[in-house]
Amino acid sequence: AAGVIQSPRHLIKEKRETATLKCYPIPRHDTVYWYQQGPGQDPQFLISFYEKMQSDKGSIPDRFSAQQFSDYHSELNMSSLELGDSALYFCASSAADRGPKETQYFGPGTRLLVL
Amino acid sequence: AQTVTQSQPEMSVQEAETVTLSCTYDTSESNYYLFWYKQPPSRQMILVIRQEAYKQQNATENRFSVNFQKAAKSFSLKISDSQLGDTAMYFCAFMKGLSGGYQKVTFGTGTKLQVIP
Numbered sequence: 630a631a632g633v634i635q636s637p638r639h640l641i642k643e644k645r646e647t648a649t650l651k652c653y654p655i656p657r658h659d660t661v662y663w664y665q666q667g668p669g670q671d672p673q674f675l676i677s678f679y680e681k682m683q684s685d686k687g688s689i690p691d692r693f694s695a696q697q698f699s700d701y702h703s704e705l706n707m708s709s710l711e712l713g714d715s716a717l718y719f720c721a722s723s724a725a726d727r728g729p730k731e732t733q734y735f736g737p738g739t740r741l742l743v744l
Numbered sequence: 745a746q747t748v749t750q751s752q753p754e755m756s757v758q759e760a761e762t763v764t765l766s767c768t769y770d771t772s773e774s775n776y777y778l779f780w781y782k783q784p785p786s787r788q789m790i791l792v793i794r795q796e797a798y799k800q801q802n803a804t805e806n807r808f809s810v811n812f813q814k815a816a817k818s819f820s821l822k823i824s825d826s827q828l829g830d831t832a833m834y835f836c837a838f839m840k841g842l843s844g845g846y847q848k849v850t851f852g853t854g855t856k857l858q859v860i861p
Contacts, residue, residue, distance in 0.1 A: 662848060671835060671851040672789070685848055717787055721849075732779070733839075733849055735789035 631655055633722050633736030641742045642710050650705040650739045654722030660684070661703040662733060663695060664719040672719055678703055710743045717741075746771045746838050748852035756858040757826045764811075765821045765855045767836030773797075775841035778812065778819045779849070784832040792834070795819065797841065823857075831859045 634653040642648050654661050660679045664672040674687035678697035689695075692710075697703045701722075707714060717740050721733040747770045757763035769778070780792040795803045795812050802810050807827075811820045823830055836852040 664849075666787075671853050672849075674848040674850070677848060687848060719789060721789075732791060732794055734791065735781075737786075737788050740787075 633720055633734055635718075635720050635736040635739050637739060638737065639740045639742075641744065643744055644710055644712065646710050646743075648707045648710060648741060650707070650718055650720075650741070652703045652705070652720030652722075652736060654701050654703070654720075655734055658722035658724050658734075659701060660723045661697055661701065662721040662723075663689075663703070663705050664721065664735075666717040666719060666738075667713075668716070675705070707741075712743050715741060715743045746773070746776075746840070746850050748836050748838050748850055750836050750852035750855050752855045753853070754856045754858070756860055757823075758860050759826055759828060761826055762822060762824045763826055763857065765823075765834055765836075765857065767819045767821070767852055769817050769819065769836070769838050769852075771817070771838065771840075773840050777839045777841055778810075779837040779839070780808070780810070780819075780821045781835045781837055781851075782830075782832045783835065783854075784829075789835075793821065826859045828859050828861060830857060832857060 636651045662677040663675040666672040675689040677685045681697045695705045717738045719738045720736045723733045749768045776797045778795045782790045782792045793805045807824045833854045838850045840847045
């Protein structure tokens with residue numbers, strides 16, 4: 630079965646640079662979620678989109694922005710990168726129009742290292 | 745706000761034995777979902793099992809089963825016949841069951857399980 634695709638899988642950036650992470654949900658999934666997992670930590674919710682509209686917002690820094698496009702893929706844009714942004718960034722998708730019973734399926738993650 | 749607590753940072757079990765991972769949560773919601781996710785060294789987040797709060801019957805998936813005690817807000821994971829491939833970090837997670845399915849998942853801090861040959 631098709632899974633959530635994230636690109637790139639690994640990314641190395643310098644401080645103050647910009648990064649763009651992409652997420653392609655499972656086909657027919659209309660909702661995308663972004664999570665950040667720091668070293669040795671549990672994943673923390675950043676933001677979610679349902680039908681291309683922001684549906685919820687968590688602890689996402691103002692330096693970050695995200696959107697969902699007409700084909701349901703999503704991009705997380707990160708500017709003025711800081712050392713503390715080094716983390717594993719997960720994207721998850723679900724078919725929210727079928728209700729909350731729908732499980733979120735996670736992508737493999739993008740490992741971002743800020744030097 | 746919901747909180748998920750995993751009080752066992754690390755556990756180990758002999759291969760073929762049974763191990764139970766603990767999880768408690770706190771919520772004022774009456775409708776919600778609970779999950780156990782597994783994160784092996786590859787760091788892929790893999791769904792192990794899920795439980796709907798309105799269901800009294802405990803969920804099972806092959807060697808994995810849960811003990812869901814709603815009144816006590818407890819949700820433990822039992823792994824039977826442990827295998828080396830079960831070595832991973834296990835996260836207990838909570839999701840509200842409100843209308844409009846786009847609900848975030850709140851994770852516990854994880855339990856690192858080591859299966860010993």
